[in-house]
Amino acid sequence: MSEPTEANGTTGPARGAASAEPDGEGRRRVRVVLVDDHRMFRTGVQAEIGQTEQTGVEVVGEAADVDQAVTVITATRPEVVLLDVHLPGGGGVEVLRRCAPLMGDAERPVRFLALSVSDAAEDVIGVIRGGARGYVTKTITGTDLVDSIFRVQEGDAVFSPRLAGFVLDAFASTDAPPVDEDMDRLTQREREVLRLIARGYAYKEIAKQLFISVKTVESHVSAVLRKLQLSNRHELTRWATARRLV
Amino acid sequence: MSEAAAAPVAGPRPPRKLYRSSDGRWLGGVARGLAGHLGLPVIWVRLVFVGLFMADGLGALLYAAFWFFVPLGVGGVDAQKPPSLVTTESSPDGRRRLVTRRPDKGQIVALLLMVVVAMIFVGNVNLSNGARAYLWPTVLVGAGVALVWRQADNARRARWMEVGRRRRTVTLLRAVAGVLLVTAGASGIFVLRGSGSHLGSVLQAALAVLVGITLLAGPYLVRMTQDLSEERLMRIRAQERAEVAAHVHDSVLHTLTLIQRNADNAGEVRRLARAQERDLRAWLYKPEGNGKDEDDEPTTLAEAVKRNAAEVEDKHGVPIEVVVVGDCPLDEGIGAQMQAAREAMVNAAKYGGEGGAVQVYAEVEGRTVFVSVRDRGPGFDLDAIPADRMGVRESIIGRMERNGGTARLRAVPDGGTEVELEMERAEKTS
Numbered sequence: 001m002s003e004p005t006e007a008n009g010t011t012g013p014a015r016g017a018a019s020a021e022p023d024g025e026g027r028r029r030v031r032v033v034l035v036d037d038h039r040m041f042r043t044g045v046q047a048e049i050g051q052t053e054q055t056g057v058e059v060v061g062e063a064a065d066v067d068q069a070v071t072v073i074t075a076t077r078p079e080v081v082l083l084d085v086h087l088p089g090g091g092g093v094e095v096l097r098r099c100a101p102l103m104g105d106a107e108r109p110v111r112f113l114a115l116s117v118s119d120a121a122e123d124v125i126g127v128i129r130g131g132a133r134g135y136v137t138k139t140i141t142g143t144d145l146v147d148s149i150f151r152v153q154e155g156d157a158v159f160s161p162r163l164a165g166f167v168l169d170a171f172a173s174t175d176a177p178p179v180d181e182d183m184d185r186l187t188q189r190e191r192e193v194l195r196l197i198a199r200g201y202a203y204k205e206i207a208k209q210l211f212i213s214v215k216t217v218e219s220h221v222s223a224v225l226r227k228l229q230l231s232n233r234h235e236l237t238r239w240a241t242a243r244r245l246v
Numbered sequence: 247m248s249e250a251a252a253a254p255v256a257g258p259r260p261p262r263k264l265y266r267s268s269d270g271r272w273l274g275g276v277a278r279g280l281a282g283h284l285g286l287p288v289i290w291v292r293l294v295f296v297g298l299f300m301a302d303g304l305g306a307l308l309y310a311a312f313w314f315f316v317p318l319g320v321g322g323v324d325a326q327k328p329p330s331l332v333t334t335e336s337s338p339d340g341r342r343r344l345v346t347r348r349p350d351k352g353q354i355v356a357l358l359l360m361v362v363v364a365m366i367f368v369g370n371v372n373l374s375n376g377a378r379a380y381l382w383p384t385v386l387v388g389a390g391v392a393l394v395w396r397q398a399d400n401a402r403r404a405r406w407m408e409v410g411r412r413r414r415t416v417t418l419l420r421a422v423a424g425v426l427l428v429t430a431g432a433s434g435i436f437v438l439r440g441s442g443s444h445l446g447s448v449l450q451a452a453l454a455v456l457v458g459i460t461l462l463a464g465p466y467l468v469r470m471t472q473d474l475s476e477e478r479l480m481r482i483r484a485q486e487r488a489e490v491a492a493h494v495h496d497s498v499l500h501t502l503t504l505i506q507r508n509a510d511n512a513g514e515v516r517r518l519a520r521a522q523e524r525d526l527r528a529w530l531y532k533p534e535g536n537g538k539d540e541d542d543e544p545t546t547l548a549e550a551v552k553r554n555a556a557e558v559e560d561k562h563g564v565p566i567e568v569v570v571v572g573d574c575p576l577d578e579g580i581g582a583q584m585q586a587a588r589e590a591m592v593n594a595a596k597y598g599g600e601g602g603a604v605q606v607y608a609e610v611e612g613r614t615v616f617v618s619v620r621d622r623g624p625g626f627d628l629d630a631i632p633a634d635r636m637g638v639r640e641s642i643i644g645r646m647e648r649n650g651g652t653a654r655l656r657a658v659p660d661g662g663t664e665v666e667l668e669m670e671r672a673e674k675t676s
Contacts, residue, residue, distance in 0.1 A: 118531075
């Protein structure tokens with residue numbers, strides 16, 4: 001397991017250890033499917049990350065709507081799917097719902113990373129609760145995106161500052177008593193980690209700041225992701241079920 | 247049914263359709279509408295109806311027929327009429343509209359006459375004793391039907407006239423009263439047919455008839471209401487679409503044109519694109535669905551932070567990412583904190599913008615408001631700055647401390663600078 005680089009979906013140019021260069025152990029390959037209804041965007045992403053020799057990312061399929069996505073994902077069994085939140089035919093959430101068996105596969109799980117231009121909390125929280133392992137905005141740089149893809153492939157969670165902000169909001173202290181003490185509350189440490197992510201810190205910087213290892217940071221983020229997916233907090237269910245008119 | 251020939255009138259006037267008048271009417275507005283159509287005073291028409299009513303109730307039949315078939319309109323009475331009636335003026339759509347109305351004496355006279363004539367009618371009608379008994383139930387039924395129809399007219403009228411809209415309760419009461427009258431009348435007839443002992447079976451029969459009618463007409467009515475609500479929904483959708491189109495048309499196309507014109511100026515293109523993106527986001531994701539005006543003063547922390555970031559971004563051409571957790575109203579201390587934060591953003595954009603986007607984070611936790619501004623520039627050492635340079639020391643640190651807050655500047659290990667501002671909120675006045 002290579003030392004993960006510090007990108008976590010902040011929008012900015014490459015910083016420090018670029019995964020685009022093969023490191024000592026030689027970068028593993030990752031097979032990716034792009035799901036987005038905007039052809040221009042797919043082309044752009046393909047151009048930025050699809051240079052397999054440099055990035056280690058191999059785009060094995062593309063899809064522009066829900067049905068197509070399910071077909072392509074089932075046929076190609078990629079390791080990571082880049083999933084747009086807004087899709088014709090039911091949105092990213094529907095793709096996640098129909099691919100649930102693939103996600104739970106013990107041998108070769110398909111993992112999802114959500115991409116969106118949306119600012120709506122319910123959209124973002126919705127796909128995370130649907131099973132996506134992370135969320136990044138489409139303004140992310142190619143290098144950061146490649147890092148995020150590998151992070152998701154390894155089973156970690158990828159939080160952009162915006163997602164961290166939404167999560168802090170959702171778990172903000174309310175007067176309502178928690179239904180499930182373990183699931184409905186963030187620990188102090190998890191809160192600190194999320195705060196630093198929201199402030200634009202990379203995992204490595206968070207580790208330095210809190211005097212913990214990067215691995216510990218990752219396990220905190222994964223724990224938050226699990227709570228996000230399993231908690232029945234009112235705000236979360238409201239967000240996840242809210243249907244927008246527009 | 248409206249075969250009333252248009253009376254030849256002096257002077258060239260556009261041909262008019264016959265409408266029932268919704269203004270100053272006493273029952274269905276038939277007489278007034280006719281009067282307007284024929285250019286006669288209303289009272290004459292009413293008298294004619296009353297006279298016809300004497301003729302074995304022919305007037306009532308005629309009146310009901312007119313009421314049923316003639317659409318409801320507005321105005322209806324000619325402008326050249328005795329001043330005791332309505333005054334109308336032409337509205338843009340060609341229909342004459344009521345402007346002022348004095349109490350209509352004609353109505354009262356007609357009402358009295360009607361009552362008198364009804365009495366005479368009842369007295370004079372040569373009916374056998376058995377038939378005579380049916381008279382009052384029949385009148386009751388008629389009154390009930392008239393009430394319900396009148397209510398339907400009002401509902402229709404309220405749809406395209408904002409005036410005279412009554413409260414819902416009145417509407418409901420009227421309809422209920424009409425139905426009750428009809429029921430009472432109908433029951434009366436049935437009871438007369440049989441006798442009191444048969445009332446139960448009569449009611450059962452009535453119920454059966456009602457259920458039958460409901461079954462027959464129900465689907466049709468349901469479909470009609472569904473169609474109506476669907477139509478309304480479509481209208482709302484169309485309106486929304488038009489709004490989106492207008493917005494896109496006004497601002498997005500404009501920006502795209504500017505971008506094409508400034509294609510050689512990368513900084514300007516970036517600035518334009520960012521500004522447009524912000525504008526569109528504000529417009530799309532505002533809770534009420536449309537962005538506030540740019541000129542409104544922000545009243546909450548989240549608004550203020552976003553506004554400041556947007557202005558700095560526009561001015562210096564460096565993208566600023568904003569994340570806000572929680573929100574609170576602005577007070578004096580928070581206002582000072584916002585100014586300090588803005589100063590920090592300006593510095594970050596000016597000196598740290600090379601390293602990419604500036605990240606701004608604001609959080610309200612209990613009574614504490616925390617703001618951090620972080621860049622990934624070359625970093626910056628407060629001690630290395632000459633004492634006579636007042637920028638950071640005064641406008642950020644000094645300002646925060648004067649208002650009872652704290653400011654910290656620190657170099658981030660991996661490069662860049664972070665400014666942390668903390669301020670306590672004023673005691674809640676609520």
